[in-house]
Amino acid sequence: MKRFTTLFNALDSTTRTSEKIAALRAYFQDAPPADAAWALWVLSGERLRRSVSTRALREWVARRSHTPLWLVEECYDAVGDLAETLALLLPPPDDGKSMPGPEGAGVARAATHGEKETPPLHKVMEEWIAPLRSLTDQEREERLNRSWDRLRGQELLVFHKLLTGGFRVGVGKKLVTRALAETCGMDPAVLAHRMTGRWDPTAEAFLQITSPDADLPDPGRPYPFFLAHSLDGGPEELPGPPEDWLVEWKWDGIRGQLIHRRGETLIWSRGEELVTPAFPELAEAARVLPSGTVLDGEILAWGPGGPRPFADLQRRLGRKRVGARLRGEVPVIFLAYDLLEAEERDLREQPLQERRRRLSALLEAAGIGSDPAVEPASGVPLALSPPVTVHDWAIAHALRDTARTRGVEGLMIKARASTYGVGRRRGPWWKWKVDPLTLDAVLLYAQRGHGRRASLYTDYTFGVWADGELVPVGKAYSGLTDAEIREVDRWIRRNIVDRFGPVRAVEPELVFELAFDGIRESSRHRSGLALRFPRMARWRQDKPPEEADTLEAARALLRHSRGEP
Amino acid sequence: MKEPLVQVTDHGLFVPAADLYIDPWKPVDRAVITHAHADHARGGSGRYLSAQAGHDVLRVRLGSTARIDTLPWGERIRMGSAHLSLHPAGHILGAAQIRVEVGGEVWVVSGDYKLESDPTCRAFEPVPCHTFISECTFGLPIYRWPTPRAVFGDILTWWAGNAERGRTSILFGYSLGKAQRLLAGIHLELLDQGMEAPGPILVHGAVHRLLPPFHRAGVPLPDVLRANRESARASEGRALVVAPPSAGGTPWIRKFGQVSTGFASGWMRIRGHRRRRGGDRGFVLSDHVDWPGLLTAIRATGAERIGLTHGTTGPAVRFLREEGWDAWNVPTRFEGEAGSEAPDGSDSGEHETEGQEDA
Numbered sequence: 066m067k068r069f070t071t072l073f074n075a076l077d078s079t080t081r082t083s084e085k086i087a088a089l090r091a092y093f094q095d096a097p098p099a100d101a102a103w104a105l106w107v108l109s110g111e112r113l114r115r116s117v118s119t120r121a122l123r124e125w126v127a128r129r130s131h132t133p134l135w136l137v138e139e140c141y142d143a144v145g146d147l148a149e150t151l152a153l154l155l156p157p158p159d160d161g162k163s164m165p166g167p168e169g170a171g172v173a174r175a176a177t178h179g180e181k182e183t184p185p186l187h188k189v190m191e192e193w194i195a196p197l198r199s200l201t202d203q204e205r206e207e208r209l210n211r212s213w214d215r216l217r218g219q220e221l222l223v224f225h226k227l228l229t230g231g232f233r234v235g236v237g238k239k240l241v242t243r244a245l246a247e248t249c250g251m252d253p254a255v256l257a258h259r260m261t262g263r264w265d266p267t268a269e270a271f272l273q274i275t276s277p278d279a280d281l282p283d284p285g286r287p288y289p290f291f292l293a294h295s296l297d298g299g300p301e302e303l304p305g306p307p308e309d310w311l312v313e314w315k316w317d318g319i320r321g322q323l324i325h326r327r328g329e330t331l332i333w334s335r336g337e338e339l340v341t342p343a344f345p346e347l348a349e350a351a352r353v354l355p356s357g358t359v360l361d362g363e364i365l366a367w368g369p370g371g372p373r374p375f376a377d378l379q380r381r382l383g384r385k386r387v388g389a390r391l392r393g394e395v396p397v398i399f400l401a402y403d404l405l406e407a408e409e410r411d412l413r414e415q416p417l418q419e420r421r422r423r424l425s426a427l428l429e430a431a432g433i434g435s436d437p438a439v440e441p442a443s444g445v446p447l448a449l450s451p452p453v454t455v456h457d458w459a460i461a462h463a464l465r466d467t468a469r470t471r472g473v474e475g476l477m478i479k480a481r482a483s484t485y486g487v488g489r490r491r492g493p494w495w496k497w498k499v500d501p502l503t504l505d506a507v508l509l510y511a512q513r514g515h516g517r518r519a520s521l522y523t524d525y526t527f528g529v530w531a532d533g534e535l536v537p538v539g540k541a542y543s544g545l546t547d548a549e550i551r552e553v554d555r556w557i558r559r560n561i562v563d564r565f566g567p568v569r570a571v572e573p574e575l576v577f578e579l580a581f582d583g584i585r586e587s588s589r590h591r592s593g594l595a596l597r598f599p600r601m602a603r604w605r606q607d608k609p610p611e612e613a614d615t616l617e618a619a620r621a622l623l624r625h626s627r628g629e630p
Numbered sequence: 631m632k633e634p635l636v637q638v639t640d641h642g643l644f645v646p647a648a649d650l651y652i653d654p655w656k657p658v659d660r661a662v663i664t665h666a667h668a669d670h671a672r673g674g675s676g677r678y679l680s681a682q683a684g685h686d687v688l689r690v691r692l693g694s695t696a697r698i699d700t701l702p703w704g705e706r707i708r709m710g711s712a713h714l715s716l717h718p719a720g721h722i723l724g725a726a727q728i729r730v731e732v733g734g735e736v737w738v739v740s741g742d743y744k745l746e747s748d749p750t751c752r753a754f755e756p757v758p759c760h761t762f763i764s765e766c767t768f769g770l771p772i773y774r775w776p777t778p779r780a781v782f783g784d785i786l787t788w789w790a791g792n793a794e795r796g797r798t799s800i801l802f803g804y805s806l807g808k809a810q811r812l813l814a815g816i817h818l819e820l821l822d823q824g825m826e827a828p829g830p831i832l833v834h835g836a837v838h839r840l841l842p843p844f845h846r847a848g849v850p851l852p853d854v855l856r857a858n859r860e861s862a863r864a865s866e867g868r869a870l871v872v873a874p875p876s877a878g879g880t881p882w883i884r885k886f887g888q889v890s891t892g893f894a895s896g897w898m899r900i901r902g903h904r905r906r907r908g909g910d911r912g913f914v915l916s917d918h919v920d921w922p923g924l925l926t927a928i929r930a931t932g933a934e935r936i937g938l939t940h941g942t943t944g945p946a947v948r949f950l951r952e953e954g955w956d957a958w959n960v961p962t963r964f965e966g967e968a969g970s971e972a973p974d975g976s977d978s979g980e981h982e983t984e985g986q987e988d989a
């Protein structure tokens with residue numbers, strides 16, 4: 066735990082990538098595999114299932130620190146991060162300042178507490194945290210009090226981060242993978258592949274992942290997804306003629322990998338979650354493919370003749386079991402973009418053109434055509450994501466303008482010669498989204514942010530006018546510059562009119578242009594509307610609140626996006 | 631009910647019995663100044679009263695023409711129907727608490743204060759009173775300071791590590807008070823550890839011009855050089871540079887080559903603030919009272935009525951009430967959660983904001 070805390074501090078105290086890599090390398094060189102496995106696991110974004118409720122945690126920390134619960138909440142509001150708040154509140158056993166007392170009292174206490182080192186990371190995870198799940202609340206509190214007795218300083222923060230799950234320390238999977246690959250002298254792409262999907266944080270798994278010539282025994286392992294960059298200008302800026310590029314619709318579903326290997330079929334989402342149980346008909350459909358096949362594609366809710374809104378698909382997500390009724394109400398389809406593996410051979414180094422040719426042939430051989438609009442009729446909810454023919458970029462512009470009425474997000478433009486890489490790389494693949502919809506809305510409520518922006522008011526709720534009243538239409542927390550955020554934060558602090566828990570109501574004065582990708586009806590919101598991916602496009606300092614948009618204008622956007630007059 | 635001895639007016643805290651303002655926000659005839667930080671000591675008033683120990687730094691702030699009277703620690707004078715005396719607050723050199731007594735009733739206004747040891751000023755002295763008006767910049771239990779020695783130890787380790795990698799260490803702290811405390815603390819820690827300094831110590835001009843009052847007061851300061859192109863070049867990669875936060879992110883910093891930056895402030899206790907400052911290291915070192923210190927100080931005064939001012943006072947007021955005190959909020963000129971304006975230190979935007987209020 067001490068070693069891991071040192072790593073945490075090193076990562077937390079620098080913004081330089083080179084220093085982060087150096088800290089990670091130093092850690093992986095020294096740490097025993099059992100610890101390194103857990104470190105790799107949590108730093109690449111995995112988390113244990115929550116073992117205690119945050120509500121109970123607050124109560125126990127309140128009790129231990131002799132702080133009233135309401136004051137714990139006030140502290141949380143000021144810090145913005147629960148794990149950190151709790152760590153800051155717990156009285157340190159060894160600094161002698163926990164309660165005002167004579168000088169030296171702390172030293173005496175430190176002597177009785179100081180002899181025991183905190184156990185290594187894997188013991189903390191496996192013996193302190195994981196078992197909590199199966200205990201009663203009373204037993205949990207006792208166990209935690211014993212843990213708190215032994216943790217010191219920054220270890221408390223790290224412990225609470227591990228306990229509550231959210232482990233953000235400015236290091237992503239990509240960086241950890243790079244550092245670990247450098248440590249063991251491996252190709253980062255190979256390492257990334259081995260770390261994709263589910264693996265258990267054990268010493269054995271870690272050794273297997275990092276062994277230069279280990280076999281890959283797991284037939285369920287997906288490939289790391291290759292991601293596209295946003296195209297901000299137009300495709301005219303891309304090198305080469307349109308013929309060099311494959312154009313497809315950018316479907317509005319979830320990206321997935323469909324795997325059929327050795328009699329097993331699995332579906333992984335882009336977030337590397339196993340989503341097979343949510344889409345049993347897709348797992349079944351994969352059986353028509355030969356064994357040793359991996360497809361990259363999009364999972365969509367699909368109605369007669371076309372895609373259905375993302376909100377429909379959401380009803381299927383995260384389910385352990387999907388009944389016949391929901392399957393009937395929200396039929397789904399897998400539209401294949403790419404062929405990553407055929408006949409158990411990794412095809413990612415072949416050009417896209419060739420992979421697509423084999424994909425078409427494979428689907429055809431399985432009795433699946435290339436038009437998704439007619440395909441579900443064959444009974445197999447699986448089809449090719451059809452290429453869009455573009456000989457002239459002007460046509461691409463025209464097609465992109467029809468995206469919203471087609472229920473797609475825009476166009477994908479991929480170099481026909483491109484290999485299938487790892488992660489997001491600039492150049493070969495582009496997503497060209499339709500211009501967002503916009504509304505000018507008034508800031509109504511603010512809440513503090515998280516991470517780097519904890520303690521600043523950065524999460525905002527906006528409203529538009531309806532019958533002389535401002536009705537909330539959406540929340541947004543991105544799009545402003547750091548300087549703007551600070552300025553808005555200061556304004557908010559001077560203009561608070563009401564408080565509800567962590568939420569602050571402010572004078573309805575500031576107007577922002579909200580940009581969003583879609584709009585739909587929603588009975589869950591007072592406005593009757595829900596925005597998709599809203600963000601702040603601009604701070605309209607030129608606009609008084611009276612000139613913000615109306616609910617009627619928002620409804621017009623909804624009608625327009627459905628192709629209605 | 632009797633008239634309060636100290637009242638909030640649009641010019642600041644007013645003592646009617648002495649016809650005197652404490653740290654007024656606007657010019658008045660007679661002002662008593664707790665300490666020389668910018669948000670406590672403003673120019674333009676007719677006559678100023680300060681602690682003798684604080685005269686020199688106050689003079690730097692107010693200029694040569696200001697009329698400043700001084701009082702030795704603890705000496706009582708009569709003003710109108712009030713007895714007035716000044717007592718060490720432990721905040722910065724010459725920082726005073728103000729004791730006002732009228733007809734046997736005693737009020738104490740703390741100004742800014744801390745309980746931690748600080749070689750640059752006299753330690754805080756609890757003054758028994760009936761009503762205590764205390765600052766509350768850090769009025770939440772999450773604010774609990776580590777011992778200053780531990781912090782100076784961390785600073786030395788950081789400096790030595792940077793020097794090893796050929797990086798100049800730039801340590802930001804407000805130029806009046808915090809900067810000198812850093813210099814003295816580092817100096818004493820080096821002596822204590824019997825350690826050789828990893829390089830020379832340089833100071834920004836704003837810090838440099840405030841050193842003489844500290845020398846005259848006998849504060850143990852190390853030998854320092856004024857930071858300029860020559861001294862920067864001669865010590866590049868080894869030096870420790872103490873500078874006001876406003877110098878961060880300006881071209882001034884470029885002359886030091888490869889740098890690592892640190893910031894010393896109580897706000898550094900919170901990770902969000904540490905990361906938002908954008909620097910490499912945050913050191914938790916404050917000249918304000920922390921939560922345990924606040925409760926200790928309040929108990930030590932024996933006061934029954936507690937006015938809290940500066941910062942987010944709401945939670946502390948409620949807490950004290952629940953614990954049986956008669957507590958209330960004393961409004962300051964900055965409404966809302968004004969304390970949060972300090973961590974950025976960016977409000978003034980000036981280059982040499984000497985004496986800008988630190989936290």
Ligand SMILES: [Zn+2]
Binds near residue numbers: 665670721987988
């Ligand atoms: Zn001050």
